[in-house]
Amino acid sequence: MLAKRIIPCLDVDKGRVVKGINFVDIRDAGDPVELAAFYDQAGADELVFLDITASSEKRETMVDVVKRTSEKVFIPFTIGGGIRTVDDMRELLKAGADKTSINSAAVKNPDLIAQGAKRFGSQCIVVAIDAKRKEDSADDNPEWEVYIHGGRKATGLDAVEWAKKAEDLGAGEILLTSMDGDGTKDGYDNELNCAISSSVDIPVIASGGAGSPDDILDAFVDGEADAALAASIFHFDEYSIQEVKEYLQKEGVVVRI
Amino acid sequence: MIAIIDYGMGNLRSVQKGFEKVGVEAQITSDADEILEADGVVLPGVGAFGDAMDNLDSTGLIPVIKKVVNKGTPFLGICLGLHLLFSTSEEWGTQEGLDIISGNVVKFPSDLDKKIPHMGWNQLEIKKETEIFKGLESGTFQYFVHSYYVLPDDEEVVATTTDYGIEFVSSIQKDNIYAVQYHPEKSSQKGLQILRNFGELI
Numbered sequence: 001m002l003a004k005r006i007i008p009c010l011d012v013d014k015g016r017v018v019k020g021i022n023f024v025d026i027r028d029a030g031d032p033v034e035l036a037a038f039y040d041q042a043g044a045d046e047l048v049f050l051d052i053t054a055s056s057e058k059r060e061t062m063v064d065v066v067k068r069t070s071e072k073v074f075i076p077f078t079i080g081g082g083i084r085t086v087d088d089m090r091e092l093l094k095a096g097a098d099k100t101s102i103n104s105a106a107v108k109n110p111d112l113i114a115q116g117a118k119r120f121g122s123q124c125i126v127v128a129i130d131a132k133r134k135e136d137s138a139d140d141n142p143e144w145e146v147y148i149h150g151g152r153k154a155t156g157l158d159a160v161e162w163a164k165k166a167e168d169l170g171a172g173e174i175l176l177t178s179m180d181g182d183g184t185k186d187g188y189d190n191e192l193n194c195a196i197s198s199s200v201d202i203p204v205i206a207s208g209g210a211g212s213p214d215d216i217l218d219a220f221v222d223g224e225a226d227a228a229l230a231a232s233i234f235h236f237d238e239y240s241i242q243e244v245k246e247y248l249q250k251e252g253v254v255v256r257i
Numbered sequence: 258m259i260a261i262i263d264y265g266m267g268n269l270r271s272v273q274k275g276f277e278k279v280g281v282e283a284q285i286t287s288d289a290d291e292i293l294e295a296d297g298v299v300l301p302g303v304g305a306f307g308d309a310m311d312n313l314d315s316t317g318l319i320p321v322i323k324k325v326v327n328k329g330t331p332f333l334g335i336c337l338g339l340h341l342l343f344s345t346s347e348e349w350g351t352q353e354g355l356d357i358i359s360g361n362v363v364k365f366p367s368d369l370d371k372k373i374p375h376m377g378w379n380q381l382e383i384k385k386e387t388e389i390f391k392g393l394e395s396g397t398f399q400y401f402v403h404s405y406y407v408l409p410d411d412e413e414v415v416a417t418t419t420d421y422g423i424e425f426v427s428s429i430q431k432d433n434i435y436a437v438q439y440h441p442e443k444s445s446q447k448g449l450q451i452l453r454n455f456g457e458l459i
Contacts, residue, residue, distance in 0.1 A: 001379065001380060001420055002375070002377050002378070002379045002421060003377060003378040003379065003398060005377055005378065040445055045377070045378055070270060070271055070274055071274050071277075074271075074274075074275060074278065074442060074443060074444070074445050074446075074448060074449055075400070075443060075444075075445050076400060076440075076443050093268060094268070094270075095270075096268065096270050096271055096274070098268070098271075098443065121303055121304055121305075122374070123303065123374060123376065123402045172374065172376070173376070201372050201373065202372060203372055203376055203377070226372070226377065227377070256378045256398040
């Protein structure tokens with residue numbers, strides 16, 4: 001049986017992990033490569049690096065992180081943040097990344113999805129969608145709007161329609177972040193997860209709001225997500241990946257233990 | 258020394274790093290002599306079947322692969338490298354493969370109510386004792402990304418199967434030929450164990 005995936009996400013700024021990681025048994029918890037290797041050993045199924053560097057020399061720094069990661073980490077890993085062209089994708093994939101994730105650039109230039117998929121295969125192209133509940137949408141019929149630029153800019157796009165279009169263009173996966181849930185630890189927006197997951201035939205990674213193993217269970221059962229992304233609950237050692245997986249297995253979810 | 262065949266299809270670096278991690282020297286090469294002299298040969302690859310055959314053809318590697326297989330060099334196909342060993346593929350119409358293993362490559366049926374590609378960690382059901390699965394048991398998870406799977410004519414070559422709505426063949430073995438649908442280089446400790454086992458054959 002195909003397992004549900006647990007994916008820790010690391011925010012990387014100028015080659016260093018940010019959002020204060022809190023592990024005692026890691027030599028340099030600011031080094032994304034060390035941390036990635038730790039998560040591989042700890043049972044993570046995949047990893048996502050989100051490059052939040054704003055400066056222009058960012059690409060080189062991230063390419064170096066990717067190269068070093070590919071020497072030490074033997075699970076798939078995705079790079080997102082600041083990818084604008086097929087050449088950007090090529091550089092990261094060549095350095096050893098398995099997938100690239102595009103967000104704002106895909107909204108501005110949807111053809112980037114098609115170009116990337118044609119060149120590298122759909123499995124390398126993750127489309128990240130930041131979605132926020134529309135305030136005027138009915139509770140029993142919610143709708144979500146797509147935001148870009150780290151959630152600062154509304155696009156007017158409907159999240160479900162955009163996910164379908166991304167799939168048609170060749171996206172291999174949707175990384176779906178609920179802006180309402182992100183950072184709250186109140187659980188994922190499973191209405192959103194379910195709305196997207198049931199509208200597309202590609203895997204959906206739920207993101208934004210994980211605070212407990214129960215939240216992750218809900219993302220799989222109620223949200224019909226294929227994978228769950230989480231940051232702080234793992235980084236701050238509140239729960240280990242093993243603990244979360246054991247809980248999920250006890251509740252009847254297939255996981256890799 | 259293991260030769261990892263470079264024919265312009267996908268990221269070979271992670272395969273090389275995987276072997277390095279388990280202490281096996283591996284070189285990425287498209288040089289016919291290096292491949293012919295290697296103690297073990299790996300045919301990796303992701304991408305389209307037709308493009309891959311075209312690339313192997315234009316680089317003159319088809320007879321080289323057939324030669325190393327025939328002279329008994331331990332040979333490992335990974336993902337697309339499994340598919341290419343087969344006689345034919347139905348990816349974008351019927352295409353000719355290397356025809357080293359008799360059989361066809363087909364797409365997952367659309368009526369399974371499963372997402373395609375089959376992406377993520379799935380389990381192996383071991384069907385016959387094979388050197389490269391030493392230390393692994395049925396139920397072991399490996400990382401898969403594919404939309405097509407192999408249908409060998411000869412049941413005897415089936416080494417493992419995997420359940421994705423249907424039970425499909427996820428590894429084969431015939432004499433010195435080993436080939437797997439999943440990515441051992443991306444399957445953490447249990448995947449590296451397969452690379453280690455292959456390294457011990459040379």
